[in-house]
Amino acid sequence: MKPLNEVISACPPSGIRRFFDIAAEMDDVISLGVGEPDFVTPWRIREAGIYALEHGYTTYTSNAGLPALRMLICSQLQERYAAEYAWDSECLITTGVSEGLDLALRVLLNPGDEVIVPEPCYVAYEPCVAFAGGVAVTVPTRWEDGFAIDVDTVAAAITPRTKAILIGSPANPTGAVQPRAALQALAELAARHDLYLISDEIYDRLTYNGVHTCLGAIPAARERTVVLGGFSKAQAMTGWRVGWICAPQPIAELCVRVHQYTMLCAPHVSQLAAVEALTSANTDVEEMVADYDRRRRVFVKGLRETGLECPEPEGAFYAFPSIRSSGLDSETFAERLLKEQGVAVVPGNVFGPSGEGHVRCSYATALPLLEQAVDRIGDFLRSL
Ligand code: PLP
Numbered sequence: 001m002k003p004l005n006e007v008i009s010a011c012p013p014s015g016i017r018r019f020f021d022i023a024a025e026m027d028d029v030i031s032l033g034v035g036e037p038d039f040v041t042p043w044r045i046r047e048a049g050i051y052a053l054e055h056g057y058t059t060y061t062s063n064a065g066l067p068a069l070r071m072l073i074c075s076q077l078q079e080r081y082a083a084e085y086a087w088d089s090e091c092l093i094t095t096g097v098s099e100g101l102d103l104a105l106r107v108l109l110n111p112g113d114e115v116i117v118p119e120p121c122y123v124a125y126e127p128c129v130a131f132a133g134g135v136a137v138t139v140p141t142r143w144e145d146g147f148a149i150d151v152d153t154v155a156a157a158i159t160p161r162t163k164a165i166l167i168g169s170p171a172n173p174t175g176a177v178q179p180r181a182a183l184q185a186l187a188e189l190a191a192r193h194d195l196y197l198i199s200d201e202i203y204d205r206l207t208y209n210g211v212h213t214c215l216g217a218i219p220a221a222r223e224r225t226v227v228l229g230g231f232s233k234a235q236a237m238t239g240w241r242v243g244w245i246c247a248p249q250p251i252a253e254l255c256v257r258v259h260q261y262t263m264l265c266a267p268h269v270s271q272l273a274a275v276e277a278l279t280s281a282n283t284d285v286e287e288m289v290a291d292y293d294r295r296r297r298v299f300v301k302g303l304r305e306t307g308l309e310c311p312e313p314e315g316a317f318y319a320f321p322s323i324r325s326s327g328l329d330s331e332t333f334a335e336r337l338l339k340e341q342g343v344a345v346v347p348g349n350v351f352g353p354s355g356e357g358h359v360r361c362s363y364a365t366a367l368p369l370l371e372q373a374v375d376r377i378g379d380f381l382r383s384l
Contacts, residue, residue: 001112007130014123015350019334023344030373032361033344035172035318037236039364041273042284045235048276052269059268063260065093065244066271072278073229073244081204081214083227085246092256093266093274097202097243098124099259100228104198104245105132105166107254108226113163115198118149119352120320122172122200134163140354143311143322147176151185158193165190167215168200170207173351173360174320175313180213187221196251197225202243203316205234205285208293212315216246223248226255233316234285235277240270292317295363295370302374303361306381317364320348324357326384334359340383341376 002010016033023029040046064070070087077083085091094100101124109115111133117125119138129136139157141147154165165186169178178186190197199215216227230243243266245255265271277285296313303310303321310321323333330347337343337359348355363370 001133004131004133011127011130016123016346019338019344019346022335022338026338026342029338029342029344030365030369030376031344032363032365032373033346034364035362036238037233037288037317037364038366039236039288041236041240042277042281044284045237045273045277045281049240049269049273052272057268057272061265061268061271063265064091064256065266066275069093069271069275069278070244072275074246076278077214077216077246081212081217083214083217083246085216086249089249090252091244091246092252092259093271094243094245094259095263095266096232096241097200097228097230099263100230100243100245101125101128101198101200102132103255103258104226104228104247104251105129105134106258107251108164108196108198109134110163112161114159114161116154116157116162116165118154118167120147120173120348120355120358121352122168123350125166125168129166135161137162138352140352141174141176142354143174143320143358146311147171147174148182149178149186151182151189154186155189158195162193162195164196164198166198166200168202170203170212170315172203172316173318173346173348173355175316175318177207177210177212177315183213183215184218184220187215187218190224191220195224197221198228199225200228202228202230203233204229206289206292206317207315208296209314226251231274231277234289235274235281236288237270237273237277240267240273242266242270242274292363295365295367298367299361299363299370299374302371303377306374306378308377308381317362319361319363320358321361322357323359326381328384330356330359337377337380341380343373343376343380
């Protein structure tokens with residue numbers, strides 16, 4: 001095992017950042033690069049935050065977070081997905097899903113433990129496993145299979161050191177939504193090998209062709225799964241830094257134990273705003289989702305008309321077209337597209353080796369800009 005300070009200093013700067021830096025120097029860039037809603041937080045949520053500030057809710061909350069928020073999270077998980085969690089012992093509020101991921105890995109892993117991570121995946125998964133002293137063992141998913149997780153591929157990566165499997169669905173960067181059957185098979189595999197499952201469900205409300213499956217609702221997974229959720233994406237609350245963990249009581253308790261020393265609590269004002277988000281902002285969320293869906297259809301159709309093959313993204317707000325027909329690798333494609341046409345996308349290889357041959361385009365961007373971006377991508381492809 002490498003010492004942790006060496007792991008940290010060997011961690012490369014995010015491959016996404018580099019493109020932001022180039023784009024920041026340019027005029028007239030259409031950015032499809034950021035994984036962030038282009039909506040401002042709905043007004044009634046902001047108003048709740050303002051009210052909280054005006055009325056002096058500026059203190060710490062309990063370490064696990066406001067009871068009202070935990071109750072709402074658990075009751076909505078039950079209503080939406082039939083996932084049962086006790087608000088007072090199996091749920092805690094975190095500083096975004098980012099903290100939830102870090103906590104889950106820290107409480108579950110011992111030094112050298114392996115975590116199987118299907119890729120292409122969110123850029124933070126591998127570094128966070130390493131920062132928790134673990135070793136990420138990535139396994140490929142294939143775009144020909146809609147990036148569904150293949151249980152046999154995961155099974156083949158299991159060793160005596162394997163401790164957990166970490167998945168995200170709906171997924172960044174592919175937009176793939178894991179079918180219930182794949183999750184069921186994964187749960188059974190984990191049960192057979194006594195592994196934990198960490199399920200990043202931050203995009204749960206952003207599905208377009210069907211209902212999201214919460215891994216915690218699958219009986220074979222329930223007692224070994226940490227579900228991570230949050231408010232950054234569906235409620236457009238990235239800057240409020242609020243999320244949650246739902247997990248079986250012994251794991252949730254360990255998470256609170258670490259969190260009470262590292263974070264103390266998630267921001268009080270943000271927790272109150274999140275209560276409002278779950279109480280009265282459902283229509284806002286539905287309207288934003290409907291808008292993403294409209295953009296998704298227009299953008300994917302447009303990309304296909306340029307000649308790029310683009311699997312249909314069923315969730316999140318990313319398209320992940322294949323750029324193989326261009327003859328360029330994904331870094332070169334993204335760099336040239338940015339410099340020659342002023343369109344910022346993220347090369348697929350930053351999300352893992354199976355992302356090579358693709359670029360990630362966020363359609364959390366206004367429709368006219370998406371249409372312009374498609375025209376520019378078309379011009380770029382014709383110029384090759
Ligand atoms: N998980 C995934 C898959 C993400 O795409 C992101 C942000 O892009 C996060 C977690 C981070 O979420 P948060 O803002 O709640 O920390």
